Amino acid sequence: MLAPAATSDIEPESEDEPGPSQIANTPEFAPFDPIIFPAGSYSIQLILDEREVKSTKNRDYMLEHLKKRGVNATKRSLEVGDVCWVARLNDGTSQECVLDYVVERKRMDDLKGSILDGRFHEQKFRLKHTGISHLYYLVEDYDTERIARHWKDQINTALSSTQVIDRFFLKETTSMEDTIDYLSNLHRAILKIHADKSLYIIPPHLIKRYNFLELKKHLNTLDTEKIYHTTYTSYQALNRKNGFYTLQDCMARMLQCIRGLSEEKIAALLEHYPTPRSLYDGFLNAEKQHSMQPSQALGRVVPRLGKGRRTEASSTTPELMLFELGGKGRKKIGPALSKHIYEIFMDLEYET
Incomplete structure (x- = not known):
């Protein structure tokens, strides 16, 4: 077998x-x-x-x-x-x-x-x-x-x-x-x-x-x-x-439709953002933080919010907000998937 x-x-x-x-x-x-x-x-x-x-x-x-x-x-x-x-x-x-x-x-x-x-x-x-x-x-x-x-x-x-x-x-x-x-x-x-x-x-x-x-x-x-x-x-x-189904159940089923997003990565994302609204608000907050920073501060660590907790993202770019979730190496969501998820949830142009 x-x-x-x-x-x-x-x-x-x-x-x-x-x-x-x-x-x-x-x-x-x-x-x-x-x-x-x-x-x-x-x-x-x-x-x-x-x-x-x-x-x-x-x-x-x-x-x-x-x-x-x-x-x-x-x-x-x-x-x-x-x-x-x-x-x-x-x-x-x-x-x-x-x-x-x-x-x-x-x-x-x-x-x-x-x-x-x-x-x-x-x-x-x-x-x-x-x-x-x-x-x-x-x-x-x-x-x-x-x-x-x-x-x-x-x-x-x-x-x-x-x-x-x-x-x-x-x-x-x-x-x-x-x-x-x-x-x-x-x-x-x-x-x-x-x-x-x-x-x-x-x-x-x-x-x-x-x-x-x-x-x-x-x-x-x-x-x-x-x-x-x-x-x-x-x-x-x-x-x-x-x-x-709970909102978190629906969120999980939505995320399963994104190519390359494994169930392990979905679980890591849901731990921080259990509902569509919490993820959308997280992206809005990241955009706000990004727009408030002077150009010389870009690239510094900024706060990221999700499920009532504060963690830190390693980039001020909103579309890269998720890329470190999931652990190390291949378990991480990574920059490409983070960008795709951002484009989908912020209703931007997204190529499947």
Whole structure:
């Protein structure tokens, strides 16, 4: 296959510690009593998206072969992801919640197509906004040799960024049968992990798209050992394509349209300028500072504002305001991209 697979399948990812500005901007949440599924009171079922088929003539192949391997599985329509796991109470009430695992499955030809038409970035964006910690990106071998002759570099770059930058678990399989084996093994691992574990569910009336990720972060700071889930209904409502996105979400999607601006650079930019207005105001401030300086002072360090903080830019030229963001070397946004972003946001002539 085209890229190295992740070395771990179940280990959760750790979040970076929030900085002072993130803490200051975190909304306050009132205490609440979670819905609790006591250990041993529920059963776990693998949910396969209805669109996951082998062919139009054999639509239930995956489901049938998962069941043959002893997996409690069913098909439903999923708003995001191709596979997830649901815990359902055994008391006959049909209460259920989504566990902390989601799989996005891509056949190699579909992966190539999604990279070319932009679905690749949008799908990852939506997956990261589920609030699920264990995100799996499963790539299934299909006509890979032919596809790699023309698209090897693009595919390797996409898979590497998915694993290293997005921190998804990357798994590559050799066939649909190999995929089914992997999902069966993952299902058994999830059963084992939850054999003696109680589940804590956020009441549906407390879940709002605009602050859901902040709520999850807040709950994690209260108890790092406790994972808070959502009901299946809440999961579906949260992740509909027409769901409510925050300004920062919209800003991220806008920036993804700028050629050369990687997700790592977008994250660095959003840390300082989380909304279109904050970036626009930052450029206005830079222009003002630039116009106020005498010619002999050009090139000296001047203040730059963003997200309520003051940092320093190494140039007084407004279009170069962003060029040092993102770290060192290739991680930096750089002068060319900084100029492009400036031209776009200040409504100047911009060549794509």
